[in-house]
Amino acid sequence: MNSNLSDPAFWSRLQFGFTLAYHYLFPQLTMGLGWFIVYWKWRALRTGDEKYNQAARFWAKIFGLNFAVGVVTGIPMEFQFGTNWAGFSKYAGGVIGQTLAMEGMFAFFLESAFVGALIWGEKRLGPRYHFLAAVAVATGSWLSGYFILVTNAFMQHPVGYEIQSNGTLGIQSLSAYLLNPWAWIQFSHNQMAALVTGSFVIAAMGAFYTLRGIHPTQARLYLNAGTLVGLVAALFVAFPTGDQQAKMVGRHQPVTLAAMEGKFEGGTDAGVAVIGQPNVAEKRLENPIEVPDALSFLAYGHFGSYVHGLDEYPEDTWPDNIELLYYSFHLMITLGTLFILLMGLAVFLNWCGRLQTTTPLLWVLMLAFPFPYIANILGWMTAELGRQPWLIYNLFRTRDGYSQVVSNGDTIFTLIGFTGLYFVLGLLFLFLVGREIRLGPDHEIVNSEAGASAPGKERAV
Amino acid sequence: MIATWFGIVSFMLIAYVVLDGRNFGAGMLSWHVAKTSQERRQVIAAIGPLWSWHEVWLVGFGGTLVCVFPRLMASGFSGYYLALMLVLWGLILRGIALEVGGHINDRLWQGFWDFVFLFSNFLLAILFGAAAGNLERGVPLDAQGNFSMAFFTDFTPYGHVGLLDWYTVSVTAFIAVLLAAHGATYLVLKTEGPVHDRSARAANYLWAAVVPLFLAITAETWIVRPALFQSAAHKPLCWLGLLVIIGAAITLISGLARRHERRAFTGSNVLIAGVLGTGAVALYPVMLYSTLAPENSLTADAVASSQHSLLLASIWWPVAAVLAAIYFIFISRRYSGKASVRTDNQGFYD
Numbered sequence A: 001m002n003s004n005l006s007d008p009a010f011w012s013r014l015q016f017g018f019t020l021a022y023h024y025l026f027p028q029l030t031m032g033l034g035w036f037i038v039y040w041k042w043r044a045l046r047t048g049d050e051k052y053n054q055a056a057r058f059w060a061k062i063f064g065l066n067f068a069v070g071v072v073t074g075i076p077m078e079f080q081f082g083t084n085w086a087g088f089s090k091y092a093g094g095v096i097g098q099t100l101a102m103e104g105m106f107a108f109f110l111e112s113a114f115v116g117a118l119i120w121g122e123k124r125l126g127p128r129y130h131f132l133a134a135v136a137v138a139t140g141s142w143l144s145g146y147f148i149l150v151t152n153a154f155m156q157h158p159v160g161y162e163i164q165s166n167g168t169l170g171i172q173s174l175s176a177y178l179l180n181p182w183a184w185i186q187f188s189h190n191q192m193a194a195l196v197t198g199s200f201v202i203a204a205m206g207a208f209y210t211l212r213g214i215h216p217t218q219a220r221l222y223l224n225a226g227t228l229v230g231l232v233a234a235l236f237v238a239f240p241t242g243d244q245q246a247k248m249v250g251r252h253q254p255v256t257l258a259a260m261e262g263k264f265e266g267g268t269d270a271g272v273a274v275i276g277q278p279n280v281a282e283k284r285l286e287n288p289i290e291v292p293d294a295l296s297f298l299a300y301g302h303f304g305s306y307v308h309g310l311d312e313y314p315e316d317t318w319p320d321n322i323e324l325l326y327y328s329f330h331l332m333i334t335l336g337t338l339f340i341l342l343m344g345l346a347v348f349l350n351w352c353g354r355l356q357t358t359t360p361l362l363w364v365l366m367l368a369f370p371f372p373y374i375a376n377i378l379g380w381m382t383a384e385l386g387r388q389p390w391l392i393y394n395l396f397r398t399r400d401g402y403s404q405v406v407s408n409g410d411t412i413f414t415l416i417g418f419t420g421l422y423f424v425l426g427l428l429f430l431f432l433v434g435r436e437i438r439l440g441p442d443h444e445i446v447n448s449e450a451g452a453s454a455p456g457k458e459r460a461v
Numbered sequence B: 001m002i003a004t005w006f007g008i009v010s011f012m013l014i015a016y017v018v019l020d021g022r023n024f025g026a027g028m029l030s031w032h033v034a035k036t037s038q039e040r041r042q043v044i045a046a047i048g049p050l051w052s053w054h055e056v057w058l059v060g061f062g063g064t065l066v067c068v069f070p071r072l073m074a075s076g077f078s079g080y081y082l083a084l085m086l087v088l089w090g091l092i093l094r095g096i097a098l099e100v101g102g103h104i105n106d107r108l109w110q111g112f113w114d115f116v117f118l119f120s121n122f123l124l125a126i127l128f129g130a131a132a133g134n135l136e137r138g139v140p141l142d143a144q145g146n147f148s149m150a151f152f153t154d155f156t157p158y159g160h161v162g163l164l165d166w167y168t169v170s171v172t173a174f175i176a177v178l179l180a181a182h183g184a185t186y187l188v189l190k191t192e193g194p195v196h197d198r199s200a201r202a203a204n205y206l207w208a209a210v211v212p213l214f215l216a217i218t219a220e221t222w223i224v225r226p227a228l229f230q231s232a233a234h235k236p237l238c239w240l241g242l243l244v245i246i247g248a249a250i251t252l253i254s255g256l257a258r259r260h261e262r263r264a265f266t267g268s269n270v271l272i273a274g275v276l277g278t279g280a281v282a283l284y285p286v287m288l289y290s291t292l293a294p295e296n297s298l299t300a301d302a303v304a305s306s307q308h309s310l311l312l313a314s315i316w317w318p319v320a321a322v323l324a325a326i327y328f329i330f331i332s333r334r335y336s337g338k339a340s341v342r343t344d345n346q347g348f349y350d
Helices: A008-024 A028-048 A049-083 A085-118 A122-156 A174-178 A180-211 A216-252 A254-261 A294-300 A322-351 A359-367 A370-387 A408-439 A448-452 B002-028 B037-068 B070-079 B081-100 B105-138 B168-191 B194-224 B226-233 B236-257 B261-283 B305-335
Strands: A162-163 A168-173 A272-279 A284-291 A390-392 B287-288
Touching: A008 A049, A008 A180, A008 A370, A008 A408, A028 A049, A028 A122, A028 A180, A028 A216, A049 B070, A049 B081, A085 A122, A085 A168, A085 A174, A085 B037, A085 B070, A085 B305, A122 A174, A122 A180, A122 A370, A122 A390, A122 B002, A122 B305, A168 A322, A168 B305, A180 A216, A180 A272, A180 A322, A180 A370, A180 B002, A216 A254, A216 A322, A216 A359, A216 B105, A254 A272, A254 A322, A254 A370, A272 A294, A272 A322, A294 B168, A294 B261, A322 A359, A322 A370, A322 B002, A408 B081, B002 B037, B002 B105, B002 B168, B002 B261, B002 B305, B037 B070, B037 B081, B037 B105, B037 B194, B070 B081, B070 B287, B081 B105, B081 B261, B105 B168, B105 B194, B105 B261, B168 B194, B168 B261, B194 B226, B194 B236, B226 B261, B236 B261
Parallel strands: none
Antiparallel strands: A162 A168, A272 A284
């Protein structure tokens, strides 16, 4: 990021990036957990086994807290299109507004109508409708993800638009816009990554309860589901979705791929640097350790393929923070690989019936849950830093998109405000989730709205 | 087409005010009508599981505004930068207070969140009231259609205005009292016991206070923007709006007088929708009026997306709106009736 402190675009980018990265800590778990809850509700309906209901209820409580923070931190995202990015809204509102509006109309109404019923309304709705509420909420959260990814895909790879007589963008084909191939690949990659977060969190809870020696039935349920889904999702994140994503970047944003890989010079038989630091000033990669030919193969399918280097493109089309982009991308790949190994090992030991007793692995599973969050955010940093210096790739530059009338001081002020408020929100969230974990899955009072009327009613059964 | 979308966007904003307005109102009154922590839980139970569905109308409005009137969204939101950020922070506090206040059965914990809830609802009602006043009065738009303004300048509603002046402060007071009255009417319908009785008394005197405030801001609007009334007089829809307001007022008064709770609340909803709707029709086609020079004003035609964008949006929007209404009806039926303080171990209220 061009860190010129008197540049308004810098502060608006920092604010958008910070509020978005923070916000996305929550929806990724919402999207990841939603289908686990649906699955347990379904098993409970089919088998009548109360342990599935207990699991669904417990995770619905975590889901509810997570959802609440996701909602309140999400509203600022939409408003910032107008407050901080007025130039962008004016230019592209007719196109990106379609999906922003659809997200509200199709996804949020669905989610928000049923989420309260999912968390508190088990008795009011009855088992069938309660199951449907779980389906509605999970569907809503994934729909919302799709509309946002279509919006982002348009910024990465604009399709279905026309340039109007007044110079702004209008929509030319809604179907081309909604079915942007970039959106499908990015959506698959992103949703699988959200499932990885969900599975790691569930597996961590299972490992925690197992190590503690409490709630054994629930702990086994969480470990089984978390490790199995975690392995499958982690594999899908890498292949085919991640692989396709990288190939697509190579096709449509070759300069971005070069920057992600720290390729300052183009050439055939390009290798992948496993280790190395880009030195942008001198235009080279310091102390690289390369896997020969790997990049040629990964990006274009042949070991000898020519891979473009940054030197082939004018410098004003280079991503403006190559170092950060390079580290984000490489760390994401490293973490993704470790996820596959960890979950592979856990699933294997579980299959042998030895996971419950392999204490070191349980420790690792318990402590590993923050890393998918990190990998998800790194993935988004790769996507968004890689898109620079464009707000809409090859159409509209980031420096043209910010609000002219908002001063730097205003943005810095609100950025500090968001930082403080979000810090408090984070503490509150951790405290309340920690409390739910301590009370455990067999805690009877789902919501102590009840507690108010009956002090002392809280009990652990 | 553009007029239709002006109507839809206004409808969404009005739906938001009518729906979330009851929550603001109930929130502002939550210390007045509910004296104990337990009674305040009852107020929150009355707001019920649909508060975030109500809030989605604001999100949907924002998204639709980018889609169909992108230039208005760009000018308006960046011009009101700090005020809008306060709205966002208020919404964050309000949502969190609602969601976590009941989580721990502890006097201090609940007392703290009850206060945050009260404070954020006042803040939001005041900010939305000021926003309404600003829409009627106008903002200092320059020739490029941009503006940026202070919270207040010299407190006159002409020229280089601020967010607050004598006119917008009056509108703020009107809106705050109106929403409080609306919230009280809602609590009468949804609660029983002492909260119900106090809300019924509050509803009576708050509605009584609405009448002089309404007459006052009508007179003030006549002074600040006389042209609004001239244009309204030529619009049949404004006369229809006036009939709706009168009809709603009669329904409301008869509902209050005969203690017919549902009728009173229906009247209250229609009345607010009528007042805001008539205001919106009177404003059309101007969406943002310039206090510096009328020719700088942003009209619906000038800020709209292309015909094609509007056409495409009018295909999917009705589908989504019908679906949203179905979810709402399904859930509200499940949660109909009074919110008591009796709860089981799973119900929001019994």
